[in-house]
Amino acid sequence: MKPVLEYLPKDAEESFVVKSFEYTYYPTPWHFHPEYEIVLVTESTGKRFIGNNISNFQPGNLALIGPNLPHLYRNDVPYYEPNTDLRAKSIVVHFSENSFGHIFSSMPEAKQIKELFRKSVQGLEITGNTNKKASELLFELLELSGFARAIKLLEILQLLAASADCHFISGGGLTGINEKESERMHKVLDFLMKNFANDISRTEVAKVANMSDNAFSRYFSQRTRKTFAQYLNDLRLSHASKLLVSGEKNISEICYECGFNNVSNFNRQFKLHYGISPLAYSKTYWDKVG
Structure with missing residues (x-):
């Protein structure tokens, strides 16, 4: 079975998820x-398939999985x-x-982390x-934002490096690149990026993927871990957060x-996502930089 492409979207002010x-x-x-x-199992048991390796997992299982x-x-x-x-x-x-x-x-000091990536x-x-310490740091990472979060991830990577x-899981030489799958997902995401401000429907985007509504719904949620409606809403809110800190438009203009x-x-959707109102979000940003 060919692997499918997964895509976890980032928020506007994130460089990683x-x-x-x-x-x-x-x-x-x-x-x-x-x-x-990096994936830490915090609850549940089962079988883990990574590359050509099959093993059991349980709470506390921690792995670093390389690209593709x-x-x-x-x-x-x-x-x-x-x-x-x-x-x-x-x-x-x-x-x-x-x-x-x-x-x-560019940094010689990053040599160990580069070897970890390899x-x-x-x-x-x-x-x-290392598992115990890295797990603690991952829980801390969840609570951080901004530059502090990037520093914490570097701390975790240096700890592992x-x-x-850290022990090899799979044999070498196995990758999961699926060009047809990647091209279809790229078309869908590109369409959403260009049209999220419009009144677009799931049916319309399903046609971009050349799929039926129901098939597209399953396809999209499996790859993004969000429903189509959730993803579109988050994309709109992410763009709104950028406009709010630019200070060039009022709340009503940004909304539409x-x-x-x-x-x-x-206002309701923004507060559910970010924990504060759009006005408070903008004010907090300008209070920090002002």
Whole structure:
């Protein structure tokens, strides 16, 4: 089976993605992505497929997965039973070397981390005291934002790079690049980026992917871990956050420019996503820089 492409979108002010996920079972199929991934299982058990390796996972399982290395976390049978109270939780970080500009190519001090990246193409299992410390840092990472968050990720990477507790998972030479899959997803994301401010429907975007509505709905949610409506809403809010800190438009102008049909809905959606109102978001930014 060919792996599918997964895409975790970043917010406007992010250079990498940090997410805490909770499901009844992990939904993502056999997949790949061009980013590096750190994944910490915080709750649930099952089988982990990384490259050509199959092993068990349980809470505390921690891995660094290199770019385009196909992988799948499949929960044990009870997680798929109707009305189960079991939960599958994880902390996931997606990043690329470009997330840090030219730091890894220009700094001799980054030599260990560059070697860590080279090894990660086979996947790395993190065990022992390094697992314990890195797990603690990942929980801290979830609570941070801005430059402090980037520094914390570098701290985690340096910890892994200097440790002897990182062990190869898969054999070498296996990658999951699927050109047809990548091209289709690129068309969809490009269309959304160009048209998110318009009144676009799932049916319209499904046609871009040359798929039926229902097939596209499953396709999109498996690859982005969001429904189409959630992704479109987040894309609009991300653009709104950029406009708010530019200081060039008022709340009403930003609302309609980002594709929302009324200001009250925009305010409600923005507060749900960012925890504060658009006006407070703008004021907080200008208070910091002013």
